[in-house]
Each structure stands twice: as C-alpha cells, then as structure tokens.
Amino acid sequence: ADLHDRFAFNTAISGLMExxxxxxxxxxxxxxxxxxxxxxxxxxxxKAVLIIAPFCPHLADELWSRMGHPRSIHLEPWPAYDEEVAKADTVEIVVQINGRVRDRLEVPAGISAAEMEEVAMASEKVQALVAGKQIVKVVPVPGKLVNIVVKG
Known part of the structure; x- marks a missing residue:
C-alpha cells in the first residue's frame, strides 16, 4: 500500500529486507x-524475486529465468497473502518519560490503552525512573507509545 499510495520505497525495501x-x-x-x-x-x-520485480525489473527477470521459469516474471501474478496471517502477534511500544525514550516493551497487538499504561507502569526501568516523583499525566497512544509526565 505504501509503495502504490505514497511512493514510500524505503518502507517497501525495508519489508523486503525483513x-x-x-x-x-x-x-x-x-x-x-x-x-x-x-x-x-x-x-x-x-516470492521474494517476484516482489523485487518493480524495483529491479531486469535483475528480477534474469533471476526468474535462472530459476527455470520459461516466461518473463512480468507476466506472473503478484503473490497473494492472507492479511490475518500477516498481522503481528506483538508490537513494540516506546515508553517516554517527559518526552524522552526510556524503555521499549513488547506487548500483544491490539492491546487497549489502559492495558498499555498498566504494562508500562509495571516496567522495572519505568518504576526506577519515576520513584519519588509525582506522576502528572500518563498518555497512552495505542500500539505506539506511552508518555509519562512527571514532576520532581
């Protein structure tokens, strides 16, 4: 979607590297x-060679040929995938304290904001950094980060 909608080649290449x-x-x-x-x-x-075809058409076609396929890679259908299978089971969230990244945590994908806040506050690193300080506000952004504002 990124490649087609926003021409975000770096995102597509990053996915290929993964x-x-x-x-x-x-x-x-x-x-x-x-x-x-x-x-x-x-x-x-x-599948990887099929996916690189839009980026490196000549290389992809040569590799495809050397794999024993008689026709051009550009005549092949795009690989199909199951979106449900492709979804990650966990995501990495960032925990910030006063805007500075202090921890990174793996949490289940789809976790609620309240659960994210609970996991972040249970982190040993976070507990050590907020010990003895007043927590002014906790702002969870689902699937991305938890920002903790402290005073003192």
Missing amino acids: MTNAIYAYREKQHAEQNTSALVLAEAVQ
Whole structure:
C-alpha cells in the first residue's frame, strides 16, 4: 500500500529486507536441525524475486529465468497473502518519560490503552525512573507509545 499510495520505497525495501532476513533465519534453523525444506525455501525465494520485480525489473527477470521459469516474471501474478496471517502477534511500544525514550516493551497487538499504561507502569526501568516523583499525566497512544509526565 505504501509503495502504490505514497511512493514510500524505503518502507517497501525495508519489508523486503525483513523477508530476506526471515528466509536466512529459517535456512539456518533448518540447517541446524538437519531438516531439509528445500521446497519451502525455493517458494520463499521465488516470492521474494517476484516482489523485487518493480524495483529491479531486469535483475528480477534474469533471476526468474535462472530459476527455470520459461516466461518473463512480468507476466506472473503478484503473490497473494492472507492479511490475518500477516498481522503481528506483538508490537513494540516506546515508553517516554517527559518526552524522552526510556524503555521499549513488547506487548500483544491490539492491546487497549489502559492495558498499555498498566504494562508500562509495571516496567522495572519505568518504576526506577519515576520513584519519588509525582506522576502528572500518563498518555497512552495505542500500539505506539506511552508518555509519562512527571514532576520532581
């Protein structure tokens, strides 16, 4: 969506790098367990090549050809995905105290603002930094951050 709607190439490239890292991690795990999943890896690499086609059309077409596909990659359909499966189970939120980042926490995706506030306030780092200070306000932004304003 970012690439099409806002021409945000950096977001798309970042996603490709995450996918590449996941492929490498999977390969290393399979190698360590001496489990050969060549078909899974081949499919993942083929999907990655399909996805790079808009950015590197000639390279993608050459790679596609070398993978044994007889027709151009540009005639292939875009990879389909299940949005529900693609959703993250957890998200990283930032905890700020007086506007400065003091902690990063993994929380379940879809957590409520009240639950985010509770998790942030339970953090050992946060407790140490607000100890003996008056908490003026706590502003949770769901899925992103919790800002704690303290005095003293």
